[in-house]
Amino acid sequence: MSEQLAVSGAGPVRKALWPTWPVVDEEDVRAVADVLRSGIWGSTEGNHVREFEQEFADLHGAKYGIAVNSGTTALLLSLMAAGVGPGDEVIVPPYTFVATATAAVLAGAVPVFADIEPDTYNLDPDAAERAITERTKAIIPVHFAGAIADMDRFNAMAKRHDLIIIEDAAHAHAARYTGRAPGNLGAAAACFSFQSSKNLTAGEGGIILTCDETMARACRSLMNTGRAKGGAWYEHHLPGGNFRLTEMQGALLRSQMRRIKEQTARRDANGRYLDERLRRIPGIRPMKPDPRQEIHPRHLYMLRFDTETFGIPRAEFVERLKAEGIPASQGYPIGLHHQPLYSGKGLKEQIPGMRLPHRQAHDYGAVACPVTERACATEAIWLNQNLLLAEKRDMEDIVCAMEKIAASVASESEPIK
Numbered sequence: 001m002s003e004q005l006a007v008s009g010a011g012p013v014r015k016a017l018w019p020t021w022p023v024v025d026e027e028d029v030r031a032v033a034d035v036l037r038s039g040i041w042g043s044t045e046g047n048h049v050r051e052f053e054q055e056f057a058d059l060h061g062a063k064y065g066i067a068v069n070s071g072t073t074a075l076l077l078s079l080m081a082a083g084v085g086p087g088d089e090v091i092v093p094p095y096t097f098v099a100t101a102t103a104a105v106l107a108g109a110v111p112v113f114a115d116i117e118p119d120t121y122n123l124d125p126d127a128a129e130r131a132i133t134e135r136t137k138a139i140i141p142v143h144f145a146g147a148i149a150d151m152d153r154f155n156a157m158a159k160r161h162d163l164i165i166i167e168d169a170a171h172a173h174a175a176r177y178t179g180r181a182p183g184n185l186g187a188a189a190a191c192f193s194f195q196s197s198k199n200l201t202a203g204e205g206g207i208i209l210t211c212d213e214t215m216a217r218a219c220r221s222l223m224n225t226g227r228a229k230g231g232a233w234y235e236h237h238l239p240g241g242n243f244r245l246t247e248m249q250g251a252l253l254r255s256q257m258r259r260i261k262e263q264t265a266r267r268d269a270n271g272r273y274l275d276e277r278l279r280r281i282p283g284i285r286p287m288k289p290d291p292r293q294e295i296h297p298r299h300l301y302m303l304r305f306d307t308e309t310f311g312i313p314r315a316e317f318v319e320r321l322k323a324e325g326i327p328a329s330q331g332y333p334i335g336l337h338h339q340p341l342y343s344g345k346g347l348k349e350q351i352p353g354m355r356l357p358h359r360q361a362h363d364y365g366a367v368a369c370p371v372t373e374r375a376c377a378t379e380a381i382w383l384n385q386n387l388l389l390a391e392k393r394d395m396e397d398i399v400c401a402m403e404k405i406a407a408s409v410a411s412e413s414e415p416i417k
């Protein structure tokens with residue numbers, strides 16, 4: 001006889017609260033308050049954003065850091081600075097946040113979706129290579145959940161086909177791969193987000209890291225209304241905008257940087273522990289680790305759920321988990337290529353006369369990404385990064401809840417004697 005489940009009215013496995021996000025202390029408050037009192041709120045006058053750019057670039061071994069107002073902006077400006085524009089194709093995975101592909105649309109280019117790998121959910125290098133045409137200009141591998149995409153293969157592919165690689169590192173702060181970090185892995189640039197859920201946050205924000213001086217100069221100009229280094233205030237060279245961070249955000253990010261190494265190490269250790277423990281439960285498959293990745297920041301802890309082996313649908317499993325005090329979700333409900341912006345189906349928001357040339361240039365209805373479809377429909381389960389900031393012993397509650405649900409499913413399907 002298995003233990004009674006919380007969905008059936010019994011007590012949950014986890015009664016205590018999980019660590020909350022973001023983490024904030026008096027030093028963070030003082031850092032922002034000091035900027036407020038100084039009256040220097042804009043980054044064109046202050047030093048906090050500039051200092052933060054250097055500190056974040058140093059952490060990743062990148063030569064240059066250009067802070068911007070979001071991860072989406074970081075992707076857009078990197079594409080523009082790399083010369084991506086109208087008519088160019090940009091290969092992206094469909095299992096990612098909308099911004100990865102929207103950045104290409106905003107640059108006037110055409111996102112082309114290539115499927116993900118079944119065991120990492122990152123862009124599949126073989127699928128990406130098959131999607132290359134004479135119009136392909138760039139590939140954006142996403143380090144999804146913090147797992148670094150196969151950069152060795154993407155870099156080699158870029159060389160072979162004369163393409164630009166832009167890393168979407170929105171989930172990969174402080175990751176390490178082959179002894180290096182995003183922004184210094186051979187790509188033209190890496191783009192991070194500091195939106196409120198991210199592993200380093202100021203509520204909103206982003207940064208471009210690069211080792212290429214020309215790229216850095218172009219991104220800095222695009223971020224700051226097209227101005228040039230050494231140029232006059234009213235002298236604008238590129239079609240840039242005001243994409244700057246505020247000094248309040250810069251100060252907060254610098255203050256939050258005090259914790260990033262410890263938080264990342266803790267998440268990674270807890271993630272590795274969960275991998276080890278959960279792989280023993282039939283029907284639960286943790287993502288495949290990449291031995292080249294020394295530090296996995298685990299923006300999400302992801303698993304693959306197999307309904308047939310486990311014996312209940314994923315939605316039911318997630319509901320039971322939540323009842324046991326383990327907040328979990330099913331992740332993206334559909335692949336990005338099925339969004340109305342691409343498929344045209346169910347399109348509600350329309351601006352009369354607005355041109356969306358990507359829809360004419362590419363047949364999104366013909367896109368087939370079966371691995372993404374499966375991840376969205378039945379397989380993926382996400383736990384948020386703040387759970388992994390708890391102690392190792394708290395991870396046992398996650399294991400225990402899943403084991404308890406597995407045992408209850410087994411007993412539900414036992415024949416009554």
Ligand SMILES: Cc1ncc(COP(=O)(O)O)c(C=O)c1O
Nearest residue numbers: 070071072097099170193194195
């Ligand atoms: C994978 C990925 N890329 C890009 C972004 C865009 O970042 P932002 O929301 O800061 O524009 C996000 C998150 O929001 C993301 O998860």
